[in-house]
Amino acid sequence: MQVDELLQPFPIKEFHPFPRALLGPGSHELIGPEALKLGFKKTLIMTSGLRGSDIVHKISESMKYHGIDVVIYDKVESNPKDYNVMDAYEAFSEGECDGFVSIGGGSSHDTTKGARIVAAHDGRNVNEFQELNASETLDNPAHIAINTTVGTGSETTPAYVITDLSSPDAPHKWVGFDRAAITTLAINDPVLCMTQPPQFVAYTGFDTMAHASEAYVGRVQHLSCTPVALAAVRMVQENLREATYNPKNYKAMEGMVWAQYIAAQAFSSALLGILHSLSHAVCAYYDIHHGLNNGVGLPRV
Ligand SMILES: [Fe+2]
Numbered sequence: 366m367q368v369d370e371l372l373q374p375f376p377i378k379e380f381h382p383f384p385r386a387l388l389g390p391g392s393h394e395l396i397g398p399e400a401l402k403l404g405f406k407k408t409l410i411m412t413s414g415l416r417g418s419d420i421v422h423k424i425s426e427s428m429k430y431h432g433i434d435v436v437i438y439d440k441v442e443s444n445p446k447d448y449n450v451m452d453a454y455e456a457f458s459e460g461e462c463d464g465f466v467s468i469g470g471g472s473s474h475d476t477t478k479g480a481r482i483v484a485a486h487d488g489r490n491v492n493e494f495q496e497l498n499a500s501e502t503l504d505n506p507a508h509i510a511i512n513t514t515v516g517t518g519s520e521t522t523p524a525y526v527i528t529d530l531s532s533p534d535a536p537h538k539w540v541g542f543d544r545a546a547i548t549t550l551a552i553n554d555p556v557l558c559m560t561q562p563p564q565f566v567a568y569t570g571f572d573t574m575a576h577a578s579e580a581y582v583g584r585v586q587h588l589s590c591t592p593v594a595l596a597a598v599r600m601v602q603e604n605l606r607e608a609t610y611n612p613k614n615y616k617a618m619e620g621m622v623w624a625q626y627i628a629a630q631a632f633s634s635a636l637l638g639i640l641h642s643l644s645h646a647v648c649a650y651y652d653i654h655h656g657l658n659n660g661v662g663l664p665r666v
Contacts, residue, residue: 516569518629
C-alpha cells in the first residue's frame with residue numbers, strides 16, 4: 366500500500382446534523398418561551414447542582430413563570446455513571462414529565478441523552494446502547510441543553526459518554542454516537558459561563574483544544590470541519606488564558622464559548638483521536654476530570 370493510501374482511509378465523508386441553537390448573552394432567558402414552543406408541560410431539569418451559583422434556581426423559576434411544572438434531578442456526577450442515567454429515567458417516569466432541560470456541562474447533557482434513549486425504550490438499561498446508532502427509535506422526549514462550560518460540545522453533538530459500573534469490565538467508559546441522542550435545542554450563553562470556577566474554565570478549555578486539534582489532524586480530513594477546527598484552536602490560544610484568570614472578561618469568555626461550540630461541530634463529522642481514546646479509559650478508572658486529563662495528555666499525543 367502506498368503512503369498516500371494509508372493516510373486517506375476515509376474516501377466517503379459523513380456529515381452529521383446539528384440541533385437548532387442559540388448563542389449569545391441572555392439566550393438562557395428564552396428558556397420559557399422555547400420550552401412552550403416544544404409543548405413542555407412538566408420538565409425534568411438535569412444538573413450536577415452547580416452549587417455556588419443560582420443558575421438552576423433562576424431557570425426553574427423562569428419555566429414556572431411560563432406555566433411549566435419542574436422536577437429537579439441534581440445528582441449528576443462527573444464522568445456520569447450508568448446509575449445516574451437510570452435514576453434520572455425513574456425521576457422522569459415517576460414525575461410524569463414530558464421533556465428534559467439539562468443545565469451544566471458534558472456530564473449533565475450526556476446523562477440526559479442517555480435517559481431520553483432509555484425512556485424511548487421502556488426503561489431498558491442504558492448500557493445496552495453502546496453501539497453506533499444503537500437506538501431502535503428516534504422518538505425521544507425533547508431535550509433543551511443549556512451549556513455553562515467551555516469544553517463539552519455535547520449540546521450540539523450526537524455523542525454521549527457513560528461509565529458502566531455493572532459489567533465485568535467495569536469501570537468501563539463507553540461512547541454512544543447516536544442520531545437519537547442529538548438535542549432538540551442547544552443554548553450557549555457566555556454570561557452563564559462567567560460563573561465557573563477558574564480551574565473548570567482551564568479544564569474544559571483544554572477539552573476544546575483537544576476536540577479542535579484531533580478534528581484538525583485526524584485522518585478523516587473533512588473539508589467542512591478542518592478549517593473550523595483550526596479556527597477553534599486559534600480562538601482557544603487567544604482566549605483561554607484570559608478566560609481562566611479573569612472569568613468576568615466577557616469578550617474572552619465569549620471567544621471560548623464560540624471555540625467550544627464550533628470545535629464540537631468539527632469533531633462531530635471529522636471525529637476524534639488517540640487522546641480521547643486514552644482519556645476515556647484513564648478517566649473511567651481514576652474518575653478524574655476529562656478536560657484535565659486531556660490537558661495533561663495533549664502535548665504527548
Ligand atoms: Fe472531550
